[in-house]
């Protein structure tokens with residue numbers, strides 16, 4: 001068997017250009033954090049409840065965590081699935097692993113056996129890191145199931161009560177950590193793709209490219225040591241991690257306030273107590289915040305900017321932000337594969353509400369093309385293709401998919417339909433990829449369709465998104481049953497999906513039965529027709 005490539009490099013001359021331009025600085029995460037500790041020393045880096053972690057402490061904690069991992073046999077090039085809730089330990093682990101040259105795979109707390117088992121087996125992960133319990137879920141039985149499935153897993157680390165596993169917290173009697181040479185052009189971490197295929201895809205990001213996007217984002221967003229950022233979304237997600245996110249705030253010497261929950265009852269209090277100046281939300285969460293702030297916004301006095309991204313934001317909702325939250329709204333259109341666009345601070349209100357900004361880098365190449373990959377003029381919606389100094393050239397071990405998801409000359413096919421304006425700003429106007437964006441959580445239609453097809457009472461299945469006032473979209477599965485629709489079949493199918501260990505957000509909100517699924521003239525399932533049908537049918 002020829003191994004599928006872990007990483008698709010940029011062409012050598014392009015990589016050299018990015019270095020010459022100073023985008024790629026040859027500094028891995030470990031050295032970067034060491035530099036921040038030297039620069040910002042005793043200033044507070046992280047806040048969690050009453051706990052405060054200084055820059056110097058953060059660096060020392062990363063060393064201890066790295067020493068602990070090394071003592072447990074982890075090292076350079078090991079893949080480690082990390083699934084932690086919002087706690088400062090997330091950063092110990094991220095910086096501890098990257099300092100060793102081990103590569104975290106940043107899973108979300110909502111993932112379950114289907115996703116975690118796949119990440120562990122596909123990446124031949126050496127370790128899996130979880131909390132004992134979070135949000136009513138015990139991760140240890142999940143770890144046991146994953147361990148039985150993935151022979152590569154040598155260790156499971158548990159934050160909290162470890163039972164038979166290894167405590168995540170380093171023991172007191174550790175030998176000091178001796179630094180390793182980690183190359184900045186190697187992979188630092190893996191993000192996860194929202195995807196549109198049957199299996200989730202892993203996105204390998206190098207130290208060089210990721211930190212470039214972080215530094216440039218911090219600069220564009222004007223972050224400074226005065227920035228106090230509320231990390232409300234899951235820490236592992238690319239948006240709150242890097243756009244500019246917690247890493248951008250650390251780069252600027254600011255403070256990251258970690259919210260255990262993003263809901264107004266928790267978040268507003270943190271904003272008031274800690275003088276939060278900035279946060280990042282998905283549109284669905286913004287709606288909840290707006291509702292709460294209409295009742296009482298007295299806690300939000302310090303909040304100057306709210307970034308919104310991850311899913312379409314209606315201009316009408318965007319317009320309400322300054323009045324209701326008393327803060328500027330900044331739209332962010334990004335993707336874990338790379339390209340991130342920001343509406344620049346201080347942009348004229350019209351652009352701020354109706355566009356999703358322009359790319360970070362002068363060397364982000366953006367093409368808007370028709371179905372035949374022919375370039376379209378500004379003002380005409382089309383498929384967004386992109387390549388640049390922090391956009392991947394290929395997914396991890398996915399050669400067949402890569403052949404479709406990238407052009408031969410290395411442009412990533414984002415699957416988004418956008419309009420580019422003469423000033424370079426983009427407006428996202430639709431989606432070509434077969435995905436449901438449920439409040440910012442992405443569901444690959446094919447993954448759920450395959451899962452449904454695995455049930456004996458399903459002959460055919462199609463998943464579509466249905467507009468929803470709160471989440472933007474909800475998911476609706478159309479099922480052509482194999483035989484009659486027996487009572488309780490909806491529940492049976494939902495149970496079937498749960499039993500496969502899919503994350504709860506992927507379970508269809510609705511299941512509808514049809515004697516036959518409509519097809520296009522080419523014989524493909526007619527998803528536009530199904531979307532129309534879902535909207536026409538009362539729930």
Ligand code: J2J
Pocket residue numbers: 192193194238239242243308309310311312313331332333334335336337340356414416428431440442
């Ligand atoms: C419409 N659709 C959007 C937006 C993302 C910053 C911000 C977001 C993400 C993210 C990210 C959108 N309006 N403002 O990684 O660094 C949809 C698009 C896109 C997909 C990417 C970041 N912002 N989207 O959401 O990898 O369809 O990254 O291709 O989760 O979300 O999803 P994801």
